Amino acid sequence: MTITLYELAGTDLSRPFSPHCWKTAMALAHKGLDFDRKTVSVTQVPQVEGGVSKTVPVIRDGSRVVADSFLIADYLEETYPDRPSLFGGEGGQAMARFVESWSQSTLHAALNVIALQEIHDRLAPEDQAYFIPSREARLGKSFDEVAALRDAEIAGFSAKLTPLRVMLKSQPWIGGSSPLFADYIVFGALQWVRLVSTARLLEEGDAVTDWFERCLDLHGGLGRSAPAAG
Structure with a gap:
Protein backbone atom coordinates (compact mmCIF):
# COMPACT_ATOMS: atom_id res chain seq x y z
CA MET A 1 0.00 0.00 0.00
CA TYR A 80 9.09 -1.76 8.91
CA PRO A 81 11.98 -3.33 10.86
CA ASP A 82 12.95 -5.56 7.94
CA ARG A 83 13.85 -2.54 5.81
CA PRO A 84 17.04 -0.43 6.11
CA SER A 85 17.27 1.13 9.55
CA LEU A 86 16.92 4.88 10.01
CA PHE A 87 18.82 4.84 13.30
CA GLY A 88 21.06 1.79 13.40
CA GLY A 89 19.93 1.03 16.93
CA GLU A 90 18.95 2.81 20.12
CA GLY A 91 22.20 4.79 20.21
CA GLY A 92 21.59 6.12 16.72
CA GLN A 93 18.10 7.17 17.70
CA ALA A 94 19.45 9.07 20.70
CA MET A 95 22.12 10.65 18.50
CA ALA A 96 19.44 11.79 16.05
CA ARG A 97 17.61 13.51 18.91
CA PHE A 98 20.76 15.47 19.70
CA VAL A 99 21.31 16.34 16.05
CA GLU A 100 17.73 17.53 15.77
CA SER A 101 18.14 19.75 18.83
CA TRP A 102 21.36 21.23 17.42
CA SER A 103 19.83 21.75 13.98
CA GLN A 104 16.72 23.41 15.39
CA SER A 105 18.49 25.68 17.85
CA THR A 106 21.47 26.63 15.69
CA LEU A 107 20.77 26.15 11.98
CA HIS A 108 17.04 26.82 11.89
CA ALA A 109 17.44 29.88 14.09
CA ALA A 110 19.71 31.41 11.45
CA LEU A 111 17.83 30.14 8.41
CA ASN A 112 14.54 31.54 9.69
CA VAL A 113 16.15 34.98 9.48
CA ILE A 114 17.99 34.42 6.20
CA ALA A 115 15.03 33.02 4.26
CA LEU A 116 12.08 34.72 5.95
CA GLN A 117 11.29 37.32 3.29
CA GLU A 118 11.91 34.91 0.43
CA ILE A 119 9.58 32.30 1.93
CA HIS A 120 6.91 34.99 2.26
CA ASP A 121 7.36 36.01 -1.37
CA ARG A 122 6.83 32.43 -2.56
CA LEU A 123 3.44 32.08 -0.86
CA ALA A 124 -0.02 32.85 -2.20
CA PRO A 125 -1.56 36.12 -0.91
CA GLU A 126 -3.87 34.38 1.56
CA ASP A 127 -0.91 32.47 2.97
CA GLN A 128 1.20 35.62 3.18
CA ALA A 129 -1.48 37.24 5.32
CA TYR A 130 -1.19 34.37 7.80
CA PHE A 131 2.59 33.98 7.54
CA ILE A 132 3.57 37.52 8.54
CA PRO A 133 1.90 37.71 11.98
CA SER A 134 2.63 34.07 12.80
CA ARG A 135 6.36 34.44 12.13
CA GLU A 136 6.62 37.80 13.85
CA ALA A 137 5.04 36.23 16.93
CA ARG A 138 7.42 33.25 16.76
CA LEU A 139 10.54 35.37 16.29
CA GLY A 140 9.51 38.18 18.60
CA LYS A 141 10.46 40.77 15.97
CA SER A 142 8.85 42.62 13.09
CA PHE A 143 9.67 41.66 9.50
CA ASP A 144 11.77 44.80 9.18
CA GLU A 145 13.75 43.94 12.30
CA VAL A 146 14.38 40.42 11.03
CA ALA A 147 15.42 41.74 7.59
CA ALA A 148 18.03 43.95 9.26
CA LEU A 149 19.70 40.83 10.71
CA ARG A 150 19.88 38.89 7.42
CA ASP A 151 23.34 39.93 6.21
CA ALA A 152 24.92 39.20 9.57
CA GLU A 153 23.32 35.75 9.71
CA ILE A 154 24.56 34.93 6.21
CA ALA A 155 28.08 36.04 7.12
CA GLY A 156 28.10 33.92 10.26
CA PHE A 157 26.38 30.81 8.93
CA SER A 158 29.46 28.89 7.83
CA ALA A 159 30.83 28.94 11.37
CA LYS A 160 27.65 27.30 12.64
CA LEU A 161 28.49 24.26 10.49
CA THR A 162 31.89 23.76 12.11
CA PRO A 163 30.89 20.69 14.19
CA LEU A 164 29.62 18.95 11.06
CA ARG A 165 32.62 20.06 9.02
CA VAL A 166 35.09 18.68 11.55
CA MET A 167 33.22 15.39 11.90
CA LEU A 168 33.16 14.86 8.12
CA LYS A 169 36.94 14.76 8.10
CA SER A 170 36.77 11.31 9.68
CA GLN A 171 33.57 9.83 8.25
CA PRO A 172 31.44 10.39 5.14
CA TRP A 173 28.06 10.65 6.87
CA ILE A 174 26.68 11.75 10.21
CA GLY A 175 25.49 8.16 10.47
CA GLY A 176 29.03 6.87 9.93
CA SER A 177 29.69 4.73 6.87
CA SER A 178 26.18 5.29 5.49
CA PRO A 179 23.44 7.90 5.95
CA LEU A 180 20.91 7.67 8.75
CA PHE A 181 18.00 9.83 9.88
CA ALA A 182 20.47 12.20 11.56
CA ASP A 183 21.80 13.05 8.08
CA TYR A 184 18.31 13.76 6.83
CA ILE A 185 17.68 16.14 9.72
CA VAL A 186 20.55 18.42 8.72
CA PHE A 187 19.93 17.87 5.02
CA GLY A 188 16.36 19.07 5.49
CA ALA A 189 17.56 22.36 6.94
CA LEU A 190 19.98 23.04 4.07
CA GLN A 191 17.51 21.81 1.44
CA TRP A 192 14.98 24.29 2.83
CA VAL A 193 17.20 27.28 2.11
CA ARG A 194 18.35 25.80 -1.22
CA LEU A 195 14.74 25.76 -2.44
CA VAL A 196 13.52 29.14 -1.23
CA SER A 197 16.51 31.47 -1.00
CA THR A 198 19.08 32.97 -3.32
CA ALA A 199 21.55 33.15 -0.44
CA ARG A 200 24.53 30.91 -1.12
CA LEU A 201 25.61 29.49 2.20
CA LEU A 202 27.81 26.57 1.15
CA GLU A 203 31.25 27.09 -0.37
CA GLU A 204 32.79 24.98 -3.11
CA GLY A 205 35.36 22.54 -1.78
CA ASP A 206 33.94 22.56 1.73
CA ALA A 207 33.39 19.13 3.32
CA VAL A 208 29.83 20.16 4.21
CA THR A 209 29.13 21.11 0.60
CA ASP A 210 30.42 17.74 -0.61
CA TRP A 211 28.27 15.94 1.97
CA PHE A 212 25.20 17.96 0.94
CA GLU A 213 25.78 17.14 -2.73
CA ARG A 214 25.93 13.45 -1.83
CA CYS A 215 22.67 13.82 0.06
CA LEU A 216 21.03 15.41 -2.99
CA ASP A 217 22.00 12.33 -5.01
CA LEU A 218 20.62 9.79 -2.51
CA HIS A 219 17.60 7.67 -3.37
CA GLY A 220 17.73 8.31 -7.10
CA GLY A 221 18.38 12.02 -6.72
CA LEU A 222 15.23 12.67 -4.67
CA GLY A 223 16.60 15.90 -3.21
CA ARG A 224 17.97 17.14 -6.50
CA SER A 225 14.62 16.57 -8.21
CA ALA A 226 13.38 19.81 -6.67
CA PRO A 227 15.02 22.77 -8.46
CA ALA A 228 17.08 25.23 -6.46
CA ALA A 229 15.85 28.79 -6.09
CA GLY A 230 17.01 31.00 -8.94
Missing part, protein backbone atom coordinates in the same frame (compact mmCIF):
# COMPACT_ATOMS: atom_id res chain seq x y z
CA THR A 2 1.30 3.44 -0.92
CA ILE A 3 1.89 5.89 1.91
CA THR A 4 0.64 9.47 1.54
CA LEU A 5 2.97 12.24 2.65
CA TYR A 6 1.46 15.68 3.19
CA GLU A 7 4.08 18.39 2.76
CA LEU A 8 4.26 22.15 2.55
CA ALA A 9 4.67 24.16 -0.65
CA GLY A 10 4.17 27.69 -1.86
CA THR A 11 2.86 28.71 -5.25
CA ASP A 12 5.57 26.62 -6.98
CA LEU A 13 4.54 23.04 -6.30
CA SER A 14 7.84 21.72 -7.68
CA ARG A 15 9.59 23.10 -4.58
CA PRO A 16 8.03 21.62 -1.44
CA PHE A 17 10.22 23.50 1.01
CA SER A 18 9.57 22.41 4.59
CA PRO A 19 12.77 21.06 6.18
CA HIS A 20 10.73 18.70 8.33
CA CYS A 21 8.86 17.32 5.34
CA TRP A 22 12.15 16.69 3.57
CA LYS A 23 13.33 14.66 6.57
CA THR A 24 10.27 12.48 6.13
CA ALA A 25 10.54 12.16 2.35
CA MET A 26 14.16 11.03 2.71
CA ALA A 27 13.21 8.63 5.52
CA LEU A 28 10.49 7.02 3.41
CA ALA A 29 12.90 6.66 0.49
CA HIS A 30 15.58 5.26 2.82
CA LYS A 31 13.11 2.57 3.86
CA GLY A 32 12.33 1.84 0.23
CA LEU A 33 8.63 2.54 0.75
CA ASP A 34 6.29 3.72 -1.99
CA PHE A 35 4.79 7.11 -1.19
CA ASP A 36 2.75 9.83 -2.83
CA ARG A 37 3.59 13.44 -2.07
CA LYS A 38 0.58 15.67 -1.53
CA THR A 39 1.40 19.36 -1.23
CA VAL A 40 -0.62 21.72 0.90
CA SER A 41 -0.35 25.46 1.50
CA VAL A 42 0.24 27.11 4.85
CA THR A 43 -3.44 27.81 5.39
CA GLN A 44 -4.48 24.30 4.27
CA VAL A 45 -2.46 22.51 6.97
CA PRO A 46 -5.31 22.55 9.54
CA GLN A 47 -7.46 20.62 7.05
CA VAL A 48 -5.02 17.72 6.63
CA GLU A 49 -6.53 14.43 7.78
CA GLY A 50 -9.28 16.16 9.70
CA GLY A 51 -6.98 18.56 11.51
CA VAL A 52 -4.77 15.93 13.12
CA SER A 53 -1.88 18.37 13.44
CA LYS A 54 -1.10 22.08 13.31
CA THR A 55 2.00 21.31 11.23
CA VAL A 56 3.23 19.00 8.49
CA PRO A 57 4.64 16.47 7.74
CA VAL A 58 1.75 14.12 8.23
CA ILE A 59 1.64 10.63 6.73
CA ARG A 60 -1.21 8.21 6.18
CA ASP A 61 -0.18 4.57 6.07
CA GLY A 62 -3.33 2.53 5.63
CA SER A 63 -5.43 3.26 8.68
CA ARG A 64 -2.59 4.93 10.57
CA VAL A 65 -2.04 8.69 10.54
CA VAL A 66 1.18 10.02 12.08
CA ALA A 67 2.37 13.60 12.47
CA ASP A 68 5.79 15.10 13.35
CA SER A 69 8.93 14.13 11.43
CA PHE A 70 10.67 12.38 14.32
CA LEU A 71 7.55 10.49 15.38
CA ILE A 72 7.11 9.44 11.77
CA ALA A 73 10.70 8.16 11.67
CA ASP A 74 10.06 6.22 14.89
CA TYR A 75 6.86 4.79 13.39
CA LEU A 76 8.59 3.72 10.18
CA GLU A 77 11.41 2.08 12.12
CA GLU A 78 9.00 0.13 14.30
CA THR A 79 6.54 -0.77 11.56
